[in-house]
Amino acid sequence: MxxxxxxxxxxxxxxxxxxxxxxxxxxxxxxxxxxxxxxxxxxxxxxxxxxxxxxxxxxxxxxxxxxxxxxxxxxxxxxxxxxxxxxxxxxxxxxxxxxxxxxxxxxxxxxxxxxxxxxxxxxxxxxxxxxxxxxxxxxxxxxxxxxAVAYRGVKNAGDLTGRHVLVIGAGTIGQLVVSIARLRGAKRIYISDLSDARLATAVKMGADVTLNPQTMDIRKVVMDATEGKGVDIAIEAVGVTPSAKQSIELLRTGGTAVWIGNSAKFVEVPMQEIVTRELRIRGTYIxxxxxxxxxxxxxxxxxxxxxxxxxxxxxxxxxxxxxxxxxxxxxxxxxxxxxxx
Missing domain, CATH: 3.90.180.10 (Medium-chain alcohol dehydrogenases, catalytic domain)
Structure with missing residues (x-):
């Protein structure tokens, strides 16, 4: 063959x-x-x-x-x-x-x-x-x-009904996370990526708000939309330090970050922020x-x-x-x- x-x-x-x-x-x-x-x-x-x-x-x-x-x-x-x-x-x-x-x-x-x-x-x-x-x-x-990778990640985020959900990374998995999060009742879906073309595709998949860190103050956009609280759930689909940090920095106190991304073996994150704001960080695998x-x-x-x-x-x-x-x-x-x- x-x-x-x-x-x-x-x-x-x-x-x-x-x-x-x-x-x-x-x-x-x-x-x-x-x-x-x-x-x-x-x-x-x-x-x-x-x-x-x-x-x-x-x-x-x-x-x-x-x-x-x-x-x-x-x-x-x-x-x-x-x-x-x-x-x-x-x-x-x-x-x-x-x-x-x-x-x-x-x-x-x-x-x-x-x-x-x-x-x-x-x-x-x-x-x-x-x-x-x-x-x-x-x-x-x-x-x-x-x-299926995206589906398990969304399931591991818990109940999305009425929630503000941030998806980080608009590659294949991030796009599918958007679609499945919409099916599971998310109130408002934000997606962050460095490519405007991919962000435009994410709108077709069900995203409400697109965020490009290179061209806008994404923290201001998210905080303005959530009355200064941050998103309820962040789903990271890249797997590198900047995106892992973003999943924490834009999360409300007591919120949940689910990490699907699996690129870097190690990432650097603000541990004190995780501890003092009682953030939940959950991995999800295939x-x-x-x-x-x-x-x-x-x-x-x-x-x-x-x-x-x-x-x-x-x-x-x-x-x-x-x-x-x-x-x-x-x-x-x-x-x-x-x-x-």
Missing amino acids: KALVYHGPRELIWEDAPDVTLGPKDVKIAVKAVGICGSDVHGYLGLTGRRTPPMIMGHEFSGVVESIGEKVTLWNAGDRVTVQPAQFCGTCDFCKAGQTNLCGNKRFYGAMDCNGAMAEYIAVPEHLLYRLPDNVPFDAGSMIEAA YSHDEFGEVLEMVNSGGISFDPIISLRAKMSEGARWFAQLADSPGELIKIVLIPE
Whole structure:
């Protein structure tokens, strides 16, 4: 088969790769759409240590069942599917409690040395598959994973009804946080980013107020709108010191900050402010297997639309070009979905 193989920093080659091996409970999938995640771009640049060359990236994907292992009972050739890509053990305490995202034995497709879906085919255990409804296109099917990350982050913020919510970062995850926060009853949604183009897209996703720290006094805007109190909830979707600080500085006393961003290993924050104002800081990590399915239902019912944020559909064989573009000069690009020839 052909695959987009990562050989090291800035080295992606569309080349022949060994065909996937099908275990007795595995399903072979012909990949129809795979998204380029921000973490993939960081891996492409060699910044994270989470991509071990040579390997195949890609954890946001959908496709069609090509063939099944001899013990597979739930799927047949021709089924349209999307895949929850965190392979969990099912036997540890976290898995038994439904917190499969915290499984210490999990492997993640498209990360470390576990080959992903930027290829013609991928084989995965049958229990990781979800049926993709006929009315959900493959490119939307590849977006379920990112939406699930955003969904868990919003859930971990608690009840949003009537709340002022700040979203920091207008990349794919931040955009989807806006959409889901709107669905969950937020009163007013603010979003902060350095790109006016991305901020304009966020309005289409449901944001009320856009904030660009480079061109305005965002603290004044937020405080004027909240009677000097600050937002009730801040959801950080970048993962660096400036955005982490922003999630604290614009938060009301007793408020909650949820951190989804996972870029920097360490950030510097005002600890005394956290302590003296009794702020809550909560981390959130990917999603549980069940939450992935919940998001698929939301998409199927029309609650979430990906149209504003899918910037481009490109051939998988041309993936190296688009990785370089996202790394060096993304411009207005938010999500690029790679499709087969």
